[in-house]
Amino acid sequence: MLLNALKKKIKDREARIGVVGLGYVGLPLAMAFAERGFSVTGIDVDKRKITGLRAGQSYIQDVSQAVLKNALKKKRFHATDDYAVLAHLDAVLICVPTPLNKTREPDISFVVAATQKIARTLKKGFLVVLESTTYPGTTEEVMLPLLEKSGLKAERDFFLAFSPERVDPGNPHFDTISIPKVIGGVGKNSTEAAVELYGAVLKRVVEVSSAKTAEMVKLLENTFRSVNIALVNEMAIMCDHLGIDIWEVIEAAKTKPFGFMPFYPGPGIGGHCLPIDPLYLSWKSRLHGFEAKIIELASRVNEDMPLYVVKRVAHLLNLRRTPLKNAKILLLGVAYKRDVNDTRESPAFDVVRHLLDEGAQISYSDPWVPEFQKMKSKKVTVDFLRKQDCVVVLTDHAAFDWRLIKKHSKILLDTRNASKGIHV
Ligand SMILES: NC(=O)c1ccc[n+]([C@@H]2O[C@H](COP(=O)([O-])OP(=O)(O)OC[C@H]3O[C@@H](n4cnc5c(N)ncnc54)[C@H](O)[C@@H]3O)[C@@H](O)[C@H]2O)c1
Structure with missing residues (x-):
């Protein structure tokens, strides 16, 4: 079964992870997986960031040069602007911006662009997780149909979940690893796959019943x-x-x-x-x-x-x-x-x-x-x-x-x- 095969790869640290969007959220996340034994490929559209990262230069305060250089040296981290690498990976975590447009309405064009590119190389047994903060329904109503255009079916052929990022840049007490991670998939298999992946690296995962519940959790926290x-x-x-x-x-x-x-x-x-x-x-x-x-x-x-x-x-x-x-x-x-x-x-x-x-x-x-x-x-x-x-x-x-x-x-x-x- 595809789910069991993916879970085994994760357990054995053989699952290859992609992180799309290497900013305040994506880069620390990529390092967290790399530091704990996974092979991580970071994908970003910003060529200058890729060049800098390859040279071991971190532009994110919470990621030291030493941690980045160590991940590069051990060949656990590789940065690229080429989405074609996804064909060789097992899971991808999306951390692209979700700003407002000029009329102060949600602009999820970055999420859509990344999802469309992921759909091109989507294969059986693959896990996609959105981490960008967004309105409830984005994962199920926007991403799911885009990914299923590939001809593959969520839950049966691939897995899709939402897991909000709660990182607090500059906070010396809590980091990517120690902050509990809420996870909700578009179905049971997707939740299970995402829980397995994050559970392999983070101290605590909190499972919720759906992707839109997980999306709402983040918005409740920040609206509060x-x-x-x-x-x-x-x-x-x-x-x-x-x-x-x-x-x-x-x-x-x-x-x-x-x-x-x-x-x-x-x-x-x-x-x-x-x-x-x-x-x-x-x-x-x-x-x-x-x-x-x-x-x-x-x-x-x-x-x-x-x-x-x-x-x-x-x-x-x-x-x-x-x-x-x-x-x-x-x-x-x-x-x-x-x-x-x-x-x-x-x-x-x-x-x-x-x-x-x-x-x-x-x-x-x-x-x-x-x-x-x-x-x-x-x-x-x-x-x-x-x-x-x-x-x-x-x-x-x-x-x-x-x-x-x-x-x-x-x-x-x-x-x-x-x-x-x-x-x-
Ligand atoms: N910064 C925070 O403190 C924080 C905390 C929690 C959640 N979040 C959420 O996380 C998400 C990312 O925020 P951030 O602060 O890391 O943003 P950021 O701007 O620092 O990083 C986003 C990265 O995505 C890249 N990118 C844009 N479009 C892309 C595409 N199609 N493919 C590949 N890369 C692409 C950009 O070049 C950039 O490097 C947002 O939804 C934000 O709301 C941020």
Whole structure:
């Protein structure tokens, strides 16, 4: 039986694995399988990435050069832009982007393109797993028919599953191996095949009843975060009006040992997940005639935060009789979160845009991001700080010297509470 043959190959570490899309998700995943004895082929359309990887250069913070070089040396990892290699593999894990289009609707064209290419070489006993975050139904309604165009039948001839990626780039406590992996196939055989594969490498797999359940799990997780961050952002604005310190409120609230989980306000949300994933869900929901009110509202509240930050800057300057026009504003941190170099969907883009609209003179400093919006990152010195009319903390990177910043800034708007407890 095809399923048993695949399971045996996996057990014996003879199954050859492909990873399509070698970005923040795909490259660490490829390394996880390679480090645990599998032969892994990474496929990406970006030729520069392939050239770099072949030379042992990792562009992903969570994958060290040493780990990559070791995988190359042991011939456990090979990178290519040629999908034809799939003909020699036994399973493929898809980690391509799932962004929004210009009208802020799901753009699954990368998933479709990858699936169409996989369909060309699809063979009996092959396992396909989608890891990209997407709306419920993508695996079954979009990928399955594309793959079955090959003439092969899912469950009988090949296996198809969804397993959401939960990796948290830059998180030193949890990685690809230690984060439990949810898996749902388009049928029992597909689930079993995918569970066998991930179970061979990861600490824990969590089986669910269908691919669309697994797709929904990921969206619940990220929507949960987006909604709670929106709530606390709204609370933060409220607290500003009421003269209450939101950070003190959260610290006290989190002493409750049950029923409360702390979320923190900020200048908005960023990254490839939180600003996007909930909109995948609300879009799908609309197709079924149901308006996801809380999700849409939360997205709007979070999207409005950069403008609120700029309003606060204007207000603080105003108190010192300084107009925002021509004011010198230094932004600290433009990455979407602490200690990463990823600026995708970062709220810093909108903060910069709104400040420029008001005629402010902007500079920024980010130890992780050397260039941003045609600007170069500045060094934070006493002299430079003193020349600024206002300093705005957007990302609380550990490398910043908060004492120096607090001591020498005329106005400090700290949207992350990074300078908390520092007395100067
Ligand atoms: N970044 C995260 O923290 C994170 C966490 C969990 C889930 N996800 C999800 O994982 C998916 C991938 O995200 P990412 O951050 O790794 O994206 P990324 O942009 O870092 O990487 C995607 C890679 O896919 C390649 N690619 C695009 N089209 C391709 C194709 N047709 N064939 C082969 N390669 C192709 C790109 O060149 C790129 O290298 C998304 O759905 C995202 O929502 C991301």
